[in-house]
Amino acid sequence: MDGEEIVQRIFGKDTISLEQRNALCNSNTSSPPGSRKSMCLEVAKELIGSQLNEFGPSIDTVGLPPDTREGRIGPPVVRFDIATHSGLFVVGADRLSVNSQSNFSTIRANACLFKGKWQYELQLGSKGVMQVGWATNFCKFSQEIGVGDTANSYAYDGNRQRKWNVSTHKYGEPWLSGDVIGCTIDLNDGILVFYRNGRSLGEAFSNIQLGPGMAYFPSVSLAFTENLVANFGSTPMRYPVEGFLPIQDAPYKDLAKAELLSKWLNHLLELLLDTREGKGQSIGVTSEPMTDEALLLALAHTIIGHLAPLLLSPYITEACLMPFLESLCSNCQPKKGKDKSNRKLHLFLDLLWAFLEDFEIKKCLEHVVTHMLSDFRHVSFVLEYPHQKKTLSLLLCLVDHPQTRHHLLEHVLFDKVRFANFVHVKPLDEGGLAEVVHTSWWDSGKPDPSIDHKKSSYLRACKEIQRAIAEVENLQVQLLKALMNNTDGTATRPSSRKIFLRKFRTFLHENLISSRTMPLLQTPLPITLCCFHRLLVTFRELWAAEVDEQRLFIPTRTFYDGSINYYSIDRLGGVVSHLNKSLREDLVRELGPEHNVVAGTETNSNLQSVDPVSQLGATFLAGPSMNLSRSFEGPANLMIPVLARLLTQQQTSSGPLLVERITGVPPRLTEKNTAGPADPFASLIELLDGLILFYHVAAHKQIAKVSTLRESMHEYTTALESTRSRQDAVQQAASSSTAVEESNIDEILRELNQTCDVFTTKLSEQARHMAWVRAAVYSSEKQSQLAWLFRVVLTTMMEASKTDGLFSFVPEFYLETLVELCTALRTFLHPTAPIEDVKNADQLLMEMGKFLANHFADTRIVHANSKDTLIQSLATFVCSPNTLQALERCPVDSRMAMVRSLLRPYENRAWAQSNWVLVRIWQGCGFAFRYHKSPHLLRKMGPKLLHSDSNLISQSIKPCPSKLYQSHVKEIMLGDEPLATSFLNSLLNQLNWAFSEFIGMLQEIQNVSSRPERVFIESRQLKICATCFDLTLALLRVLEMVASVASPIFTDSSRVSADSLLARLCQLLCQVLNRVSSQAGCFQHVVTLEIPDLETVDHFPILAAVVGILLALLNKELKETNVKEDPIPKVSLALLLEPSFQLESLNFVLGNFHKDSKLRNKIFSFRNYTDDVNDKEIDSVQQMISFLTALSSRVTHAEVSEEQLCTICYAYPISATFKPCNHQSCRSCIAHHLMNSRDCFFCKTPIERVLSSEGEVLHELLQKDRLPVKAN
Structure with a gap:
């Protein structure tokens, strides 16, 4: 192929002048072979220069000329003006992206308009409260007053669907993140219109004020953490409105040049490909010094040299380069091998890397990826996601080029944009969902013919959504696999996988610290969940291809050998x-x-x-006026990438309210990449470790957040069902009503119908969103992925536990992730994705239960939050029949170890949760303890009760007792007397403390309420009071379980501590009974007040627990004792001899007491709770009262002088002497005291022995028996 043909095929015959054509002909006939193509090259350069000169000088040579368009004032480059703002912002380097860091921040552009028709666009980065529009220079803003809140400013807020100009009115439609909001102003007619994704929302304002001095600035006001990107004309308008101009003029001449150069370059690429394939001349056959390929490369250098400065403009990149790249990739299918289209793109990228300066190609690629992200984030109107697929395909083609892939990984995908955005699948907007989900269905909990017929159509729509999403997800997985290519490492360059893993680790660290001090680093939760799932699928495919080990877990060595940076x-x-x-x-x-x-x-x-980053964040948020670049040493290129994305490159002088630059992070946060490929096993293990952390940091939060939609639907369904029931009741009443009443009934029915319509409309809307959740979040595929990861983490924890002390090195987030994954599968995904669908779900839950049983009291775990996590997880496992059965299927050794740990003394440890586990094991077996919510709460009228602490016994949880674990409690309590004694002693101590604190606070409330002036009680105090009451109930119910299943602990006289424990228990029960049953006491007074935060405080739950203990202790005696002839049995005697015992307190529980005529309290009785206290239980209470009444007549109380009373309790006579100090007390007090201390109660002298009044040795204390001295 001769030179003339090459030039003509590239530039076209029509573009070559006669003079240039003659020069080419002369070169072909008269010039030697070596200079012919050189002449062609010179002619081509002259041709290129002459063609481009027709468009005038380029912007890069003369700078941007002033914008002299009529009606506009301001510089030619329009962006946000950092000198005029209210509140704190983080502003991008181009000053087009803003992120609010104040409650309500306002900023405006640096150009204003007073005549003509203009427009600008905003792409939303979030969907919260933002007021966007126009404002004049006269408007004064603050953190409470924003755009639209002053007389000469006008705004639209899609979050609240309102328009604002001092007053507010309904306008527009709800917006979503990724939406493009167009703002147009017609200053000829005084009309403002807003657009959402190119669709007009209608005229917002008319007759706006015009005239001298009235010039309007584009202005935005953003709530905290809301963010957006503005386009005033720096790039082509996404949705240009006919007749309206962008505020920044477009570089039309440069665009024409770029399009011409791109056209020539495309022809050149075709020729170069043909030449390399041998379709033109065969390389090496010709004798000419300059080959065809050399000529083509020289021409490419010339064309790209002219194109290079133009590509620095984002406008040229988007308007010219992007269509050119798309044309190169139109038939590109990287997964099918390198076809011609792919080779053509790779050749183009090779030329760019060869002929462009580093700063030019880096800036160009940054513009390309930024535009692609903007296009990808746009909300799709149709289910097929055409824009997203096109963008992913193009990006996939780009990263298939090794050098480009390395650069994007190192400098763009993590540092300039969030790579996670490209693996997000954004839900359709409301209109798109309505087109896909034609009929809405929801689970009403029971057969409902009105909606059940819609179920099949609804589920088909869910499948259709899932199918469409799967196509996008497949492209995203291909993209991630390309980014983790491990074959492109060389002796001087690391592989792409090494770069990706290093950057991904930093990305995780950003999100980890975001919840501490720098919330602006947080990646949006919906994006993180999608990113997590794609990375997990990518890992599994890479693992299967490169390692393929069946039993997968993180080696314990990883946690302590320093191979992975866990930061702090x-x-x-x-x-x-x-x-x-x-x-x-x-x-x-x-x-x-x-x-x-x-x-x-x-x-x-x-x-x-x-942690330097935490310190950096604290400094950043504490004082934005500080010179932060001096706060930390280290080069700016070590800055956390997300800060580099969000913060600008120079310090503003506008004042202390705007922060644009943070530099310097200690070098220890970075790692050097070693050259060559990564080890497949080690690199994938590092990726899996990162995914486990990623789930804990972000993904689980989104799964939990999504579950609130189902909870909301359940509430609306319940409300709809209740309203329909009221309709039926009113219609039945209408049949027997009079004419006057019928008119009222008609009105009631109309209101009920309207209410039903509101509920149905809301449920239909939520059902459409739930269809998306079913397809994208709670699908069977996502469930299986979570279950797979759950198995991996559980296996990792169990394997690590086998390493003895090295188990302590396991990062605490592994335990958190394990519990969160279990919760997600059991609670959040279930029942939408039933846990029964998980393969071997029962075995999986059993293994989890075994792990909890073995480790919730593991001494190797000292991290406070981890210990709390374990015991709370065990508590949730005993709340559900499925998980309780899993615990019961654990090996007997694990079950016994768990119970033994639960029965440890309640001292020097957090005991409330473990006590609650024991309560759950018992709930459903005690006296009147079959309720899921205390019956008195069901009878309360008024506002809906607030959700109380989920750890309290008053929570609405259906009982599911475990007979198996009750038998284990019995076995251990009866088989290990020292353990049983210490446990019950500590339990009685805590019961005494909890009830005493509770009564003390009730007395304070009673005193306050009796004052003549109004006194407000802090809600915190009331919640503490309610907590003490709940703790008292829980402790009493555990005592009831012990007394029921292991009564010999209290009744068997052969046990050393039986008498002492029984006496203490009787004392406490009598105290509780007397306080609660007193008609004039503080308990009755506070219950009568019905204080909102004390709803749980009532007679029923506490009296039922006390009566349950008494019945358990007296059960055998009630059956076997003849009250007239037999000696008074042990328990009855201990109870009757208790000085504080009062039969009237017992009679109170059945309403059999003498009521004070001065008091108007409602009489309490178990008989009033027929649904919760059965006849058999009432009879047993009546029998107990009669039994004790009969025995009380046979008990004689000897008179004791005051001097002979024990000075500790003032209830029993002195009957014991301490040696060697000779102080005295009753036997009960010294027995109680010796359980907790070995020093004299009065003088603190160590006690050696205790003697009775007759000189008998009651307690012999050896030196080895002494308790350790507690530190003060």
Whole structure:
């Protein structure tokens, strides 16, 4: 192929002048072979120059000319004006993106308009409260007053669907993140119109004020953390409105040049490909010094040289380069191999990397990816997601080019944009969902013919959504696999996977610290959940292809060998520096003495300090006027990438309210990439570890958040059902009503019908959103992915537990993730995605139950939050029949270990949760303890009760007792007397404390309420009071269980502590009975007041618990004792001899007492609760009262002088002497005291022995029996 043909095929015959054509002909005939193509090259350069000169000089040579269009004032480049703002913003480097960091921040552009028709666009980064529109220079804004709140400003807020101009009116439609909001102003007619994704929302304002001095600035006001990106004309308008101009003029001449150059370059690429494939000349056959390929490359250098400065403009990139790239990739299918289209794109990228300066191609690629992200984030109107598929296909083609992939990973996908955005699938807007989900269906909980016929159509729509989403997800997984290519590493360059893993680790750290001090670093939760699922699928496919080990778990060695940077994350055993010291011998055994972790223990301990990023965030939020660049040392290129994305590159002088720049993060936050490929096993293990952290940091929060939609639907369904029931009742009443009443009934029915319509409309809307959730979040595929990860984490924890002390090195988020995954599968996805659908679900739950049973009291776990997590997880496991059955299927050793841990003394540990577990094991078996909510709450009228603490016994949880675990409690309590004694002693101590605190607070409330002036009681105090009441109930119910299943602990005289425990128990029960049953006491007074935060406080739950204990203790005696002839049995005698025992208090429970005529209290009786206290229980209470009444007549109380009474309790006579100090008390008090201390109650002298009044040794205390001295 000769030079003339090449030039003509590239530039076209019509574009070559006669003079240039003659020059080409002369070169072909008279010039030597070596100079012919050189002449062609010169002619081509002259041709290119002459063609481009016709458009005038380029912007890069003369700068942007002033914008002289009529009706506009301002610089040619329009962006937000950082000198005029209210509130704190984070502003992007281009000053087009803003993120509010104040309650309500306002900022305006640097150009204004007074005549003509203009428009600008905003792409929303969030969907919260924002008021966007126009304002004049006269408007004064604050953190309470924004755009639209002043006389000369006008705004639209899609979050609230309102328009604002001092007053507010209904306008527009709800907006979503990713929407493009168009703002147009007609200053000729004084009309403002807003657009959403190119669709007009109608005229918003007319007759706006015009005239001298009235110039309007584009202005926005944003609530906290809301963000958007403005386009004033720096790039082509997404939805240009006919007749309206962008505020920044477009570079039309440069655009024409770029389009011409792109056209020539496309022809050149075709020729170059043909040449390399041998379709033109065969390389190496010709004798000419310059080959066809050399000529083509020289021409490419010339064309790209002219194109390079133009590509620095984002406008040119979007208007010209993007269509050119799309044309190169129109038939590109990377997964099918390198076809011609793919080779053509790769050739183009090779030319760019060869002929462009580094700053030029980097800026160009940054513009390309930024535009692609903007296009991808746009809300799709149709289910097929055409824009998203097109963008992903193009990006997939780009990252298939190795050099481009490396650059995008290193500098763009993590540093300039969030790569996670490209793996997000945004829901359709309301209109799109309505087109796909034609009929709405919801689960009403019972057969409902009015909606049940819609179910099949609704589920088909869900499947259709799932199918469409799967196509997008498949492209996203391909993209991630391309980014994790591990074959492109060289001796001098790391593989893409190494770069990705390093960047991904930093990305995780950003999201980890975001919840602490810097919320602006947080990736939106919906995006994180999609990213998590795509990465998980990618990992599984890569693992199957590269490793393919069946039993997958994270090796325990990973947690302590330093191969993965866990930053400042705590471990189950505490701080890692402490573990490195305390477990040094174990580390030496596993790693060797020369390992970096072992050798650097001392060095590393010196480096453990405050997390620099947390410190940076605290400084940033505490004082934006500070010179933050001096607060930390280190180069700016080590800044956390997300800060580089959000913050600008220069410090503003506008005042202390706007922060644009943070630089400097200590170098220890970065890691050097070693050259070459990554180890497949180690790299994928690191990715899996990151995914486990990612789930804990963000993904689980979104799954929990989505579940609230189902809860809301359940509430609306319940309300609809209740309203329909009222309709039926009113219609039945109408049949027997008079004419006057019928008119009222008609009115009532109309209101009820309207209410039903409101509920139905809301449910239909929610059902459409739930269809999306079913397809995208709660699908069977997503469920199986979570179940798979659950198995991996559980296996990892169980394997790590086998390593003895090294188990302490497990990061605490592993335990959190394990519990969260279990909760997600059991609570959030179920019942939409039934847990029974998970393969081997029963076995999985049993393994989880076994882990909890074995580890909730594991001494290797010292991290406070981890210990709380374990016991709370165990508590949730005993709340549901399914999980309780899983616990019951655990091996007997695990079950016994769990019960033994639960029965540890309630001292020096958090005991409320473990006590609550024991309550749940018992609930459903005690006296009148079959309720899921205390019956007195069901009778209360008034506002809906607020949700109380989920840890309290008053929660509405259906009972599911465990006979198996009750038998284990019995076995351990009867088989281990020291354990039983210490446990019951601590339980009685805590009961005494809880009830005393409760009564003390009730007395304070009674005193306050009796004052003549109004006194407000803090809600916090009331909640503490209610908590003490609930703790009292829980402790009483555990005592009831022990008294029922292991009564010999109290009744068997052969047991050393039986008499003492029985006496203490009787004392406490009598005190509770007397306080609660007193007609003039504080308990009755407060219950009568019906204080909102004390709804749970009532007679029924506490009296039922006390009566249950008494019946359990007296059960045998009631059956076997003849009250007239037999001696008074042990329990009855202990109760009757208790000085505080009053039969009247017992009679109170059945309403059999003498009522004070001065009091108007409603009489309490178990007989009033027929649904909750059955006849058999009432009879047993009546029998007990009669039994004790009969025995009380046979008990004689000896008169004791005051001097002979025990000075501790003033209830029993002195009957014991302490040696050697000779102080005295009753036997009961000293027995109680010796359970907790071995020192004299009065003088603190160590007690050696205790003697009775007759000189008998009651207690012999050896030196080894002494309790350790407690620190003050």
